[in-house]
Amino acid sequence: MSTEDLNNQNMDRNRYSYAKTSRGEATRNKLLAAAEEVFGAKGYYSASMVDITLKAGVAQGTFYIYFRSKKDIFEALVKDLSHNLRREISQAVSGAASRREAEEGGFAIFFSFIKEHRNLYRIVQDLAFVDEDLYKWYYRRFAEGYITGLEAAMKAGEFRHLDPETVAYALIGIAEFLGMRWVLWEKEPVPEKAMTAAMSLVMEGLLGERR
Amino acid sequence: MSTEDLNNQNMDRNRYSYAKTSRGEATRNKLLAAAEEVFGAKGYYSASMVDITLKAGVAQGTFYIYFRSKKDIFEALVKDLSHNLRREISQAVSGAASRREAEEGGFAIFFSFIKEHRNLYRIVQDLAFVDEDLYKWYYRRFAEGYITGLEAAMKAGEFRHLDPETVAYALIGIAEFLGMRWVLWEKEPVPEKAMTAAMSLVMEGLLGERR
Amino acid sequence: MSTEDLNNQNMDRNRYSYAKTSRGEATRNKLLAAAEEVFGAKGYYSASMVDITLKAGVAQGTFYIYFRSKKDIFEALVKDLSHNLRREISQAVSGAASRREAEEGGFAIFFSFIKEHRNLYRIVQDLAFVDEDLYKWYYRRFAEGYITGLEAAMKAGEFRHLDPETVAYALIGIAEFLGMRWVLWEKEPVPEKAMTAAMSLVMEGLLGERR
Amino acid sequence: MSTEDLNNQNMDRNRYSYAKTSRGEATRNKLLAAAEEVFGAKGYYSASMVDITLKAGVAQGTFYIYFRSKKDIFEALVKDLSHNLRREISQAVSGAASRREAEEGGFAIFFSFIKEHRNLYRIVQDLAFVDEDLYKWYYRRFAEGYITGLEAAMKAGEFRHLDPETVAYALIGIAEFLGMRWVLWEKEPVPEKAMTAAMSLVMEGLLGERR
DNA sequence: AATGAATGAGAGTTCATTCAT
DNA sequence: TATGAATGAACTCTCATTCAT
Numbered sequence: 001m002s003t004e005d006l007n008n009q010n011m012d013r014n015r016y017s018y019a020k021t022s023r024g025e026a027t028r029n030k031l032l033a034a035a036e037e038v039f040g041a042k043g044y045y046s047a048s049m050v051d052i053t054l055k056a057g058v059a060q061g062t063f064y065i066y067f068r069s070k071k072d073i074f075e076a077l078v079k080d081l082s083h084n085l086r087r088e089i090s091q092a093v094s095g096a097a098s099r100r101e102a103e104e105g106g107f108a109i110f111f112s113f114i115k116e117h118r119n120l121y122r123i124v125q126d127l128a129f130v131d132e133d134l135y136k137w138y139y140r141r142f143a144e145g146y147i148t149g150l151e152a153a154m155k156a157g158e159f160r161h162l163d164p165e166t167v168a169y170a171l172i173g174i175a176e177f178l179g180m181r182w183v184l185w186e187k188e189p190v191p192e193k194a195m196t197a198a199m200s201l202v203m204e205g206l207l208g209e210r211r
Numbered sequence: 212m213s214t215e216d217l218n219n220q221n222m223d224r225n226r227y228s229y230a231k232t233s234r235g236e237a238t239r240n241k242l243l244a245a246a247e248e249v250f251g252a253k254g255y256y257s258a259s260m261v262d263i264t265l266k267a268g269v270a271q272g273t274f275y276i277y278f279r280s281k282k283d284i285f286e287a288l289v290k291d292l293s294h295n296l297r298r299e300i301s302q303a304v305s306g307a308a309s310r311r312e313a314e315e316g317g318f319a320i321f322f323s324f325i326k327e328h329r330n331l332y333r334i335v336q337d338l339a340f341v342d343e344d345l346y347k348w349y350y351r352r353f354a355e356g357y358i359t360g361l362e363a364a365m366k367a368g369e370f371r372h373l374d375p376e377t378v379a380y381a382l383i384g385i386a387e388f389l390g391m392r393w394v395l396w397e398k399e400p401v402p403e404k405a406m407t408a409a410m411s412l413v414m415e416g417l418l419g420e421r422r
Numbered sequence: 423m424s425t426e427d428l429n430n431q432n433m434d435r436n437r438y439s440y441a442k443t444s445r446g447e448a449t450r451n452k453l454l455a456a457a458e459e460v461f462g463a464k465g466y467y468s469a470s471m472v473d474i475t476l477k478a479g480v481a482q483g484t485f486y487i488y489f490r491s492k493k494d495i496f497e498a499l500v501k502d503l504s505h506n507l508r509r510e511i512s513q514a515v516s517g518a519a520s521r522r523e524a525e526e527g528g529f530a531i532f533f534s535f536i537k538e539h540r541n542l543y544r545i546v547q548d549l550a551f552v553d554e555d556l557y558k559w560y561y562r563r564f565a566e567g568y569i570t571g572l573e574a575a576m577k578a579g580e581f582r583h584l585d586p587e588t589v590a591y592a593l594i595g596i597a598e599f600l601g602m603r604w605v606l607w608e609k610e611p612v613p614e615k616a617m618t619a620a621m622s623l624v625m626e627g628l629l630g631e632r633r
Numbered sequence: 634m635s636t637e638d639l640n641n642q643n644m645d646r647n648r649y650s651y652a653k654t655s656r657g658e659a660t661r662n663k664l665l666a667a668a669e670e671v672f673g674a675k676g677y678y679s680a681s682m683v684d685i686t687l688k689a690g691v692a693q694g695t696f697y698i699y700f701r702s703k704k705d706i707f708e709a710l711v712k713d714l715s716h717n718l719r720r721e722i723s724q725a726v727s728g729a730a731s732r733r734e735a736e737e738g739g740f741a742i743f744f745s746f747i748k749e750h751r752n753l754y755r756i757v758q759d760l761a762f763v764d765e766d767l768y769k770w771y772y773r774r775f776a777e778g779y780i781t782g783l784e785a786a787m788k789a790g791e792f793r794h795l796d797p798e799t800v801a802y803a804l805i806g807i808a809e810f811l812g813m814r815w816v817l818w819e820k821e822p823v824p825e826k827a828m829t830a831a832m833s834l835v836m837e838g839l840l841g842e843r844r
Numbered sequence: 845a846a847t848g849a850a851t852g853a854g855a856g857t858t859c860a861t862t863c864a865t
Numbered sequence: 866t867a868t869g870a871a872t873g874a875a876c877t878c879t880c881a882t883t884c885a886t
Contacts, residue, residue, distance in 0.1 A: 024845065043340030045256035049881055059847040061884080070881065125336040129254030136396060163408040166389065170409055173388030174381040181380045185347060197374040198381055205416030232865095235870060260856060270872045272858075281856065446866070465762030467678035471860055481868040483863080492860065547758040551676030558818060585830040591814045592807040592831055599806030600799065607769060619796040620803055627838030654886095657849060682877060692851045697878065 028066045030056040032080075035073050040119020044074055044126040075134055078127060081120055082138050085113050086145055093149070099158045102149070104199055107175055111190050114179050122184060143168045159206045167206070174198060230277070239277045241267040243291075246284050251330020255285055255337040286345055289338060292331050293349050296324050297356055304360065310369040313360070314417075315410055318386055322401050325390045333395065354379045370417045378417070385409060450488045452478040454502075457495050462541020466496055466548040497556055500549060503542055504560050507535050508567055515571065521580045524571070526621055529597055533612050536601045544606060565590045581628045589628070596620060652699065661699045663689040665713075668706050673752020677707055677759040708767055711760060714753050715771050718746050719778055726782070732791040735782070736839075737832055740808060744823050747812045755817065776801045792839040800839070807831060 034056035038047045049070060053060045067073040092109040096102035114121045127135035146168035153159045178198055182190045190198075230236040245267035249258045260281060264271045278284040303320040307313035325332045338346035357379035364370045389409060393401045456478035460469045471492060475482045489495040514531040518524035536543045549557035568590035575581045600620060604612045652658040667689035671680045682703060686693045700706040725742040729735035747754040760768035779801035786792045811831060815823045 021845075027845080046340060048879080050879095060882085061848065062846055064882070065845070122339060125339055128333060128336055129257060139391075162412060163404050165392075166405040166408040167412060169388040169392045170385040170412060173384030173386070175384070176388070177380040177384030178377065180350075181376075193374050194377040197377040200419065201373060201378060201381060201416035204419040205412040205414075208411065208415040231869070234865095238870075259854080261854090271856090272873065273871055275857065275859095276870070443866075449866080468762060470858080472858095482861085483869065484867055486861070487866070544761060547761055550755060550758055551679060561813075584834060585826050587814075588811065588827040588830040589834060591810040592834060595806030595808070595810030596803040597806070598810070599802040602772075603798075603802045615796050616799040619799040622841065623795060623800060623803060623838040626841040627834035630833065630837040653848070656886095660849075681875080683875090693877090694852065694879075695850055698849070703877070 024066075027056075027058060027062065030058065031063060031066055031073065032077065036077055036120050039074060039077065039123050043123055044130055071130060075131060077120060078124060078134060078138060081117060081124070082141055085110070085117075086142065088113055090145065099153050100199075100203060103202065104195075107195070107198070110175050111179055111183055115183050115189065118184060118187075139169075139172070142172060146171065160208045162206070162208075171202065174202065235277075238267075238269060238273065241269065242274060242277055242284065243288065247288055247331050250285060250288065250334045250337075251332075255334055255341050282341065285334075286342060288331060289335060289345060289349060292328060292335070293352055296321070296328075297353065299324055301356065310364050311410075311414060314413065315406075318406070318409070321386050322390055322394055326394050326400065329395060329398075332390075350380075350383070353383060357382065371419045373417070373419075382413065385413065446488075449478075449480060449484065452480065453485060453488055453495065454499065458499055458542050461496060461499065461545050465545055466552055493552060497553060499542060500546060500556060500560060503539060503546070504563055507532075507539075508564065510535055512567065521575050522621075522625060525624065526617075529617070529620070532597050533601055533605055537605050537611070540606060540609075561591075561594065564594060568593065582630045584628070584630075593624065596624065657699075660689075660691060660695065663691065664696060664699055664706065665710065669710055669750075669753050672707060672710065672756045672759075673754075677703075677756055677763050704763065707756075708764060710753060711757060711767060711771060714750060714757070715774055718743070718750075719775065721746055723778065732786050733832075733836060736835065737828075740828070740831070743808050744812055744816055748816050748822065751817060751820075754812075772802075772805065775805060779804065793841045795839070795841075804835065807835065 031052065034052050035047075038051045038055055041047075042051070047070075049060060049063060052073075053063050056063075063073075067076070089106050089109050092105045093102045096105050124135070124138060127138065143165065147164045150159065150164040150167055154161050154164065178190055178194060182188055182194065230239050242263065246258075246263050249262045249266055252258075253262070258281075260271060260274060263284075264274050267274075274284075278287070300317050300320050303316045304313045307316050335346070335349060338349065354376065358375045361370065361375040361378055365372050365375065389401055389405060393399055393405065453474065456474050457469075460473045460477055463469075464473070471482060471485060474495075475485050478485075485495075489498070511528050511531050514527045515524045518527050546557070546560060549560065565587065569586045572581065572586040572589055576583050576586065600612055600616060604610055604616065652661050664685065667685050668680075671684045671688055674680075675684070680703075682693060682696060685706075686696050689696075696706075700709070722739050722742050725738045726735045729738050757768070757771060760771065776798065780797045783792065783797040783800055787794050787797065811823055811827060815821055815827065
């Protein structure tokens with residue numbers, strides 16, 4: 001899963017009120033952490049503001065000092081998630097010796113990331129109905145980095161030419177579904193035999209008759 | 212997308228009240244059609260019973276003659292969707308002359324199906340938090356048919372051996388993400404170049420070094 | 423519990439539609455029987471018309487051919503209950519050799535009656551809020567018979583003179599609470615020791631210093 | 634009505650949310666007062682949350698800050714009633730010079746209590762179908778205190794021996810029915826002649842042939 | 845910066861009753 | 866006489882958000 005990540009987000013960090021004191025900063029972070037847990041456990045719609053503020057240990061009114069609305073904090077969380085996932089993958093990929101290594105490393109990082117962030121990751125699905133634009137943005141952003149990497153590899157002759165966008169979405173789809181099947185459903189790492197089969201399927205597909 | 216569909220559902224059709232008159236049958240169908248539209252447009256949580264009954268043109272109380280709850284009709288819809296999708300694919304695949312044709316036919320049918328049922332298809336995502344078991348059931352059921360077809364093809368030597376379950380989830384992931392990218396987001400058919408690239412990627416992956 | 427019962431009810435039997443056919447008569451009786459069971463098991467407010475018609479095996483609409491409303495059938499039931507209870511007591515009492523025997527017989531019949539009609543008997547309490555007038559009527563009617571019997575016994579010198587109405591309500595209160603304590607709560611007959619104690623308390627109270 | 638009251642309730646006061654400010658405390662009390670009135674006037678089932686919050690002058694949602702549910706506040710009310718009634722009686726009885734005085738004082742306090750709390754008192758009847766256990770608890774608790782007092786008087790030779798539990802329920806029954814007949818129905822105090830007759834009936838019954 | 849009481853619209857659901865057949 | 870589909874007002878309860886302190 002090779003991807004060159006873009007370093008800075010060009011959508012607002014949408015922070016509503018920049019905390020001016022360290023006490024405020026701490027409160028904001030407690031809220032964010034609580035929200036990640038609660039949204040992850042219950043999903044966007046079933047999570048309530050009471051759940052979040054209770055878990056954060058602050059009064060309900062306090063929440064609205066730092067975030068505009070329930071949707072607001074949810075979006076902040078999704079952007080963080082997107083940012084961190086892409087950064088981790090890009091770091092893993094940048095150290096790869098070969099293309100195959102890069103792809104394998106990308107998949108592996110992806111699986112370990114969603115294992116760590118299982119809950120929050122799941123609720124990205126809720127996004128489709130909470131904020132469709134952000135939902136598209138999330139996957140497009142992911143795909144962008146992928147496309148750049150694939151184009152470079154194709155130009156360099158490491159992979160045969162195939163429409164890069166199609167390939168990018170196909171590989172993301174594979175990663176998501178294997179992650180769902182094992183990491184989310186079984187709460188275990190993707191097994192060796194599945195990693196092997198998936199990598200073989202993907203590499204043969206990318207190399208094709210060229211070999 | 213080759214798949215041998217299982218003929219009978221082993222989960223209840225869970226019809227709550229068998230309409231005893233044709234008028235009742237008609238009302239039930241109106242409700243089902245309205246729910247499909249409303250759930251599709253707004254998602255499970257944002258859709259309200261008022262929305263559904265208003266669109267169906269019946270009183271709110273009437274709904275509860277035919278369905279136990281909001282969740283009940285949602286699940287009925289998902290089961291219908293699952294059933295119909297698998298039936299259509301299995302029909303398309305059964306007439307294929309070769310394995311390649313079968314795979315291509317399966318993908319094509321899948322894309323046209325979600326185009327037709329765009330709204331309802333989208334809400335399967337909501338399932339993860341509405342009824343996790345049904346959510347897993349939906350994909351497992353889908354994968355099962357796939358796995359059967361893949362195993363047969365591998366045994367017959369048409370494809371090289373790769374863990375069939377992994378391949379099944381990978382192919383479903385590809386189909387879902389290409390469908391999302393074009394059918395759901397752009398509201399257009401998956402373009403020729405994408406179909407070509409995807410089929411080439413998949414077929415080379417499945418044939419591999421065997422060729 | 424001596425009581426001369428009045429033979430005919432002077433409040434309407436409040437039958438809404440006199441069944442004209444034997445089929446209709448049968449349906450009406452099925453409804454009455456079902457209502458007794460359902461009201462008894464759930465209480466007036468928690469019992470639903472669906473419960474009643476389902477148990478009677480008729481359509482919901484059919485109910486309204488025979489009764490004006492939910493309240494209507496409830497009141498019909500209460501009147502039946504009142505009538506039957508008073509008739510049974512009056513029969514038991516009329517054969518008594520002595521006053522003491524009459525009182526004992528009255529209590530005994532009362533306890534066995536509420537054992538047989540435990541459920542319906544309980545819901546007379548609901549009456550207080552369903553139809554206050556009928557509620558008062560129920561107890562006044564009961565008291566009337568009692569008063570008549572007590573006055574006769576006092577005049578005959580079998581009991582000392584005490585305000586008969588006060589005594590009537592006191593004795594009804596005793597019977598109700600002993601019945602509640604054992605018959606309703608423990609679902610067993612009132613134990614021998616309680617019967618003995620109660621009769622002794624009552625008889626000494628009624629005989630007083632006269633003895 | 635002699636009774637040694639138990640000092641502490643062993644069922645939770647079941648306060649759901651301790652109001653943290655005096656404003657909150659005031660709101661909770663308004664709600665309690667409104668509920669007492671409304672439940673008393675209409676009974677548990679006919680009383681609606683709208684009635685209660687409207688009478689309390691707060692929004693509907695406010696109710697649920699202080700009480701878990703409609704049933705919750707109802708039970709809180711019943712427990713308060715039980716507690717207060719038993720406390721008042723126990724105070725009145727503790728100052729009595731003789732047993733006869735104690736009994737008379739108990740009856741009198743009981744009648745004046747239900748006159749003051751006519752509304753709430755009535756709804757104890759609803760309890761049988763709202764929460765049967767609490768219903769039994771209410772009367773058992775009442776009887777317990779009574780039994781203790783009676784046993785002491787019997788041991789001291791003030792009353793002859795009669796099964797104390799039977800006598801307790803009998804006396805409670807008398808009090809309830811006389812209270813119902815005059816206080817609840819006529820909205821007047823129990824008349825002198827009824828008090829005299831009842832006390833004479835009870836005292837002779839309790840003294841019996843011993844005298 | 846923080847509190848927590850208060851809001852009120854809106855949610856899903858129930859149910860006695862009506863009415864066309 | 867009987868049906869059962871349909872009604873719609875009313876129900877209890879939830880919850881994101883506001884605001885006085």
